[in-house]
Amino acid sequence: MVNEGKLSLENQQKLDKLQEELASARDTFLGYPVSKDFDYSELNKFFQYPINNLGDPFEQGTYRVRTHEMEREVIAFFAKLFRANPKDFWGYVTNGGSESNLYGLYIARELFPKAMVYYSESTHYSVRKNIHLLNIPSIVIKSQENGEMDYEDFENTVRMNRHKPVIVLATFGTTMKEAKDDIGKIKSILHNLAIQDHYIHCDAALAGSFGPFMQPRLPFDFMDGADSISISGHKFIGSPIPTGVLMAKRSNRDRIAKGISYIGSFDTTITGSRNGHSPLFLWYALKQLGVEGLQQRYQHSLAIAEYCEAELQKIGVNAWRNPNAITVVLPKTPQSIKDKWQLATEGNISHVICMPNVTKTQIDEFVNDLKNCTEQIIEEEFSYDFSLS
């Protein structure tokens, strides 16, 4: 046994300190889209197994310390939620939304090697990395003030390149403003321009898990015209390990599948070894919540977001939200508030994301902090600091 020896007192104290720091950091953040209200302790016993989900979850393989069955159930859950054709869906549990986006773009490039990718300037930063990795030519489309794609700019840009197949990387819930690109509008523009070869990937990292419950509905899923959809599992659902889901059409996956004899299976996923614990967490959460539980989580978040927006407006802060959004956008806050609540800032704006664990009490405390804050916002100056701290 390798870990028979005990940790030294010093190292034990280090662990205790780490735990304290993590707990306190977790309890005061409003700026990142991560749920913290999960309890997976019933699954602790599974940490004694070297679970590895290598290979395609829908194929038989030789390594059997795996959770492929749970993974397939997670995929089936989202297939139904995202209204996939029951005879033509496929997917797998990834390391996060970024890998899911990489996979969606990968399928698109394999189907249309000569295509151009279009994405708006509000698209998540990881998408640029992915496009670079895949070496696909791309064009950035303007965003509207609310963060949504500028459809006129999209139409004009595609028109100028209409001899090329089109890959659209649409975002359903942008990182700063939770804006949703309208897949219905994107489809009809492609139709009007008579572009036959097209592929739409929908990056729904945050908002996909509650998109089906929005009233009125906004188009984003398979029935609306998406060819693949990605979500992050550690965001709205919550997980101790970053995780995500990629949903695609089985017919498209079949065109890129290649058999690998070493694992006795098709190698259709991006990495070799794959996390087998995260599908288990997702499975557990989805079985506990069901569709109804997810919907209740969304209703809670939405109510808190409405409350937050209204309370901020009451103290004279110019706060606003996109339709159906759980993200409240506000002008950049002073540094002490930003630090305490771990608020992400971009340009002149900041945001509060009302994840399911956020309570009215926390919003009250935040609004109160902001109201009583006397610190001025210091405009950043250029500085050249090469230290690492």
Ligand SMILES: *Cc1c(COP(=O)(O)O)cnc(C)c1O
């Ligand atoms: C968070 C996010 C991603 C990246 O997802 P990870 O799970 O962090 O890899 C991609 N796109 C959007 C819109 C996101 O909000």
